[in-house]
Amino acid sequence: MIQFALAKASDLKKIARLEAEAFPVDLTRTLQEMQGHLAAYPETFWVAKDYETVAGYILGPTGKHRYLDDSVLQDKPNDPAAKFQWVLSLVVAPAYRGQGLGSQLLTLFTQQAKLNHRQAVSLTCLSDLVTFYEQNGFVNEGRSGLVQGQDILFNLVKYL
Numbered sequence: 001m002i003q004f005a006l007a008k009a010s011d012l013k014k015i016a017r018l019e020a021e022a023f024p025v026d027l028t029r030t031l032q033e034m035q036g037h038l039a040a041y042p043e044t045f046w047v048a049k050d051y052e053t054v055a056g057y058i059l060g061p062t063g064k065h066r067y068l069d070d071s072v073l074q075d076k077p078n079d080p081a082a083k084f085q086w087v088l089s090l091v092v093a094p095a096y097r098g099q100g101l102g103s104q105l106l107t108l109f110t111q112q113a114k115l116n117h118r119q120a121v122s123l124t125c126l127s128d129l130v131t132f133y134e135q136n137g138f139v140n141e142g143r144s145g146l147v148q149g150q151d152i153l154f155n156l157v158k159y160l
Helices: 009-022 031-040 101-115 127-135
Strands: 002-006 045-050 053-059 084-086 089-092 120-126 139-143 153-159
Touching: 002 101, 009 031, 009 045, 009 053, 009 089, 045 101, 053 101, 084 101, 089 101, 101 120, 101 127, 120 127, 127 139, 127 153
Parallel strands: 084 120
Antiparallel strands: 002 045, 045 053, 053 089, 120 153, 139 153
16 A cells, blocks of 8 residues: 655665666766755655555755756755745656656645645646647646757646
8 A cells, every 4th residue: 555655764675776877877866966965855755655665756846937947966955935935856666656656746745735825836848748748737838948868858836
């Protein structure tokens, strides 16, 4: 049975392994980076667990701007007055894909953002993920100014 909870330091090795499976080597966050994220914004770093198995996670800091920018790379604590909640990473383990877990994590994340009086949840993604996010209530607002190798990223926003 899947349970959702705020991530703990004891989850990070499993989360880092899952991250490494999901992203190309040059885009994978290290265990040390994950530790920095957890230290900076523990209240917006969620994990989905099937007993002791990390089935997925979602994390991200708050932002003053609607779209993610390079400041997302700095581990700054969440700003209680920030208008936007950013999604830095959403990953579901291959064995748990196709079961709605990614959507459940997004719902949890957006509910928490709404409780914290955010105006919207914002993320960037590759073109092959745009439809997934649109199905979860996000609006594609066009190309992002951020670069991920040779890939084009898109800004998606869910207004709360």
